Amino acid sequence: MKKISLLSILLFLVSFTYSSLAQKLPSISEKTKGLKKYEGFLPFYWDEDAGKIWLQIDKFDKEFLYYSSLPAGLGSNDIGLDRGLLGDEKVVFFQKIGRKILLTQPNYKYRALTNDANEKRAVQQSFASSTIWGFVAEAEEDGKVLVDATDFLMSDVTGIADRIKGMKQGSYSLDKSRSAMYLTNTKNFPLNSEFEVTMTFVGGEDAGEFVRSVAPSQEALTLRVHHSFLQLPDSDYKPRVFDPRSSFNAISYFDYSTPVSEPIDKYYIVRHRLKKKDPKAKVSEAVEPIIYYLDNGTPEPIRSALMEGAQWWNQAYEAAGYKNAFQVKLLPDDADPMDARYNVINWVHRSTRGWSYGASIIDPRTGEIIKGHVTLGSLRVRQDYLIAQGLLSPFEKGEKLDPEKDPMLKMALTRLKQLAAHEVGHTLGLMHNYSASINNRASVMDYPHPTVKLNSKGEVDLSDAYALGIGDWDKYSITFGYQDFPQGTDEKTALNKIIDEANTKGLLFLTDIDARPAGSHSPTAHLWDNGKNPVDELNNTLAVRQKALSSFGENTIRKGMPMSHLEDVLVPIYNYHRYQVEAAAKIIGSVDYRYALRGDGQKPNTLVSKETQQKALDAVLQTLSSETLTIPELIIQLIPARPAGYWPNRELFKKRTGRAFDPLAAAESAADFPLQFLLQPERTSRMVEYEARYSSLGLEEMLNQLVEKTWKAPKTTGLARKVQFQTEQIVLTHLLALSVNEATNYQVRAVCGKAIKDLKAYIESQKNTKESDYAAHLDYAVERMKNPSAAKVATHKEMAPGAPIGCDEE
Structure with missing residues (x-):
């Protein structure tokens, strides 16, 4: 029932x-x-x-x-x-x-x-x-x-x-x-x-x-x-075919109606709709200009800096034959930045500094940008100010500086202008261009570290820290993407001509896949580097760093600030050379290449000479010296433990000494950093191959010089001696780890094994020393050699964040 x-x-x-x-x-x-x-x-x-x-x-x-x-x-x-x-x-x-x-x-x-x-x-x-x-x-x-x-x-x-x-x-x-x-x-x-x-x-x-x-x-x-x-856009938009040399982002799809003799995958660039009122005119107003609206919650003087920087893009559209086609206005009070009708530049607050980014809403069918949407992190400007503060140590009288005469504020605001232009550039359809720095800062789509020099008096000069205005490469990019050709023009031929002109001027374009990986092999594509020659700029950066450290002291912070806050300013100055180290290290085991197409006249690959690689190695090895790595005693004595209420954060040096300042841990991270690039598995595998193919700088040569400049260098005294011992152990860690790393080829492991064996023989020859600390150091190294698999590079103290931190990228 x-x-x-x-x-x-x-x-x-x-x-x-x-x-x-x-x-x-x-x-x-x-x-x-x-x-x-x-x-x-x-x-x-x-x-x-x-x-x-x-x-x-x-x-x-x-x-x-x-x-x-x-x-x-x-x-x-x-x-x-x-x-x-x-x-x-x-x-x-x-x-x-x-x-x-x-x-x-x-x-x-x-x-x-x-x-x-x-x-x-x-x-x-x-x-x-x-x-x-x-x-x-x-x-x-x-x-x-x-x-x-x-x-x-x-x-x-x-x-x-x-x-x-x-x-x-x-x-x-x-x-x-x-x-x-x-x-x-x-x-x-x-x-x-x-x-x-x-x-x-x-x-x-x-x-x-x-x-x-x-x-x-x-x-x-x-x-x-x-x-x-x-509503989706009307059909009065003509997609433009993607060219990998152009620096535009792309959409792609498979068209199964394509004849078998042609590629099935189709690529179109991502861009806004823009048409001239008169396509025949060399310069014409746009039928409808591109307008961006700046967050009305942005305070001055930041608001004016962002407005100016974003407006730079009009220079590129003028070069493409448009008059006043790109405009920046303040968002009206009654407008919603999420409203699909507005391209916006948002000033966004977070609890910690982090990436800014440019995103877009696009029509997935065609690649047309419907809405550009920029996010600028508000704490970035404070980090630039902090770097300038550490470089200048300007508070001789201790008081706050007049904003009208503050060189640090001027540098930070100039960086904001560049940042606004950079992120807006992404929302116009452009990728990063990490090769622009060697072409006199030819693109705002590069990542710029401040370009700082010492003047004739040996003083730190911030006057040219960041470029002002759109670069030459940006003008060619916008012309490629947005030029409105008169009816009857062979578009493919006209677009090739634009790229050929840029190539003829020596303007380069390489992007994230060529610059971000630690093992990347381009000698020109680097994040945050400066100068035409990365090695020369590394030497300049080290000189600026030395000058800043020699001036570092009470004058670096304002009166009334906790003395422990000297560490906050010291971190970016002590690590000031980090990006140029990376750029110089990546020259080793590199090949200069282009996004070449068949028939465009570009040489796909150009070998980097052994002489050039050797100069890069010499400069990078200098950063491993105890002289470079040891923080001066006068600075260490000025930095106490942080007082109650001021908690430590990840922007500081990692420590092994509790609350006490730890100069050895700072030196540990600074020594480990260049070795991550020099002894990166992909780089070392290429070095073996390139040496065999064209007598490039070989891995065995590099390891011999590395050991010579560290383990076999004359021993110093005091704290510098302990820094030296520590650096030698870090070198050994990388050698041991590389010798058993199956991501490398067999010859890399063989060469590393031989280097370890030779180093062990050298250590045995030094064991008659009467210096107990040196003897202990040598004994510990021999013990470590018995178990290479136990060597973990990740155990070293990592460097405090330099680039913006977090999960997204600029």
């Missing part, structure tokens, strides 16, 4: 559900009686009593663009949930199946650009689409339906909970009882609809330090999520 009763109940429920779905729906006007209507792209109603958004849908099977964003963030640079963070853009459409309304994303990675409907269908059915959400029609009228969009709008579309969990910062889940629509920024316009929601995530029993440091209560994190729906 129980089974029969249960079956009856189930049949009744099915029948009831079917009849409920099948019954006639109320009209939209009946369902929304008394509700406030928002007319626009996707009309919607606000039900204040229920806290619901009712969405009216009449655009079925018609594609539009959707993306989410984060207008109010978490404030932790490491987690990365910044104010202004953009989600991925999606081409979507509403599909009606009975009362079900599906929000579907077609798969534009795979296409068939043909008029043959069957051929198109074959491709569409071969690859998955994605159903983003399912709604149920609650009312219907004149071909329109009404759905409750509240659950969709309150879903975690930006992946907030997963992001926090992925960073091991706690387990959180959305609490709808503490979430609600944010009507202030929920608006409708003819071509776009904007919705915003206040969302609270609860949990936090296992909250990590990154969360605890920014949240007022770790058990509840309240942020805001924004949803943008907008």
Whole structure:
């Protein structure tokens, strides 16, 4: 009987559900009686009593663009949930199946650009689409339906909970009882609809330090999520074919209607739409200029610096034949920076300094940029000021300097101008160009460290720390991407001519894949380096560093500051040479190459001479000397433990001495840093190969010189002696680790094994020493040689952050 009763109940429920779905729906006007209507792209109603958004849908099977964003963030640079963070853009459409309304994303990675409907269908059915959400029609009228969009709008579309969990910062889940629509920024316009929601995530029993440091209560994190729906651009945009020499970002897809004799993968550059009013004119106004809006919450004098720097791009558009085609304005008070209609430059605050970045919302079908969106971290400018402070030690009288005469503020603001231009450049479609520094700072898309010299009096000179204005390479890039050619022009030929001109002038372009990896093999592409010759600039940087350290003291900080804060300023000055060390080290085992195309006249690879590599090695080995690594005693004596209330942070030197300042740990990280590049597995493997092919600088030669300049160098006294011993042990760590590293080729391991054997023989010859500290040092090294697999490079104290820190990149 129980089974029969249960079956009856189930049949009744099915029948009831079917009849409920099948019954006639109320009209939209009946369902929304008394509700406030928002007319626009996707009309919607606000039900204040229920806290619901009712969405009216009449655009079925018609594609539009959707993306989410984060207008109010978490404030932790490491987690990365910044104010202004953009989600991925999606081409979507509403599909009606009975009362079900599906929000579907077609798969534009795979296409068939043909008029043959069957051929198109074959491709569409071969690859998955994605159903983003399912709604149920609650009312219907004149071909329109009404759905409750509240659950969709309150879903975690930006992946907030997963992001926090992925960073091991706690387990959180959305609490709808503490979430609600944010009507202030929920608006409708003819071509776009904007919705915003206040969302609270609860949990936090296992909250990590990154969360605890920014949240007022770790058990509840309240942020805001924004949803943008907008009409796709019209068809009056012509995609431009991607050229790897141009420095533009690209979209790509597979076109299965392509003839077998042609490439199936298609590439187009990413750019804004821009057309001349008169394409025949050498210089013309734009039909519609590109306008960026600066965050109106940016204070002075930063606001003026950012406005000026971003506006530099008009110089590039002028070079491309446009008049006033790129403009920068202050965001109006009544405008929402998340609104899809605005290109914006946001001034974003975090608890720690971190990366700035330029992102874009694009049309995935064509590569057209719909919205440029820049995020500038507000603490970056303070780090530049700190570097200048350490270089100048300017507080002789202890007081705060007049802003009008403050050289440190001037340098920091100049850097902000460059930063604004750099990040806007990304939102115009451009990649990084890390080879620009050797061409007299030819691109703002490089990463610039301050260019500092010693003047004729031997004083630190900051007057040319950062370049002003757009570089020559940037002008060619914008011309390539945005030139509006007159009708009848052979576009491919015209674009090649632009790149050929840049090549003829010796302008280079290499990007992240050539510069970021420790084992990269370009002698020109480096992050944060300066100068035409990395070796010469390393020598200059060391001279500037020495001058700054010799002047370092009480005058480096203002009167009334804790003396322990000298360490904050010392870190970037002691490590001031780090980027030029990296650039010089990467010359060793390198090949000068280009993104050459067949027939363009460029030489794909040019061998780097042994002489050039040797000069680089000589300069890098100098940074391992005890003279370079030992912090002067006068500085050490000035730095006490931090007082109560001033907690240590990751911007300081790592320590092995508790709260006491640790000059040995500082030297340890500074010695380990160049060795990470010199003895990088890929580099050493190339050195073996290049020596065999064209008598390049060989690995065995480099290791012999490394041992000669460290283990076999004359021994010093005092703290410098302990620094020297420590550096020798670090060299041994790298040698031992490399000798058993299977990422290298066999000859690298063989050469390292021989170097260790030779070093052991040298150590044995020194064991008759009467100096007990030296004897202990030698005995320890021999013991370590017995077990190479135990040598872990990661055990060395890592260098304090130099570049912006966190999970994203500029």
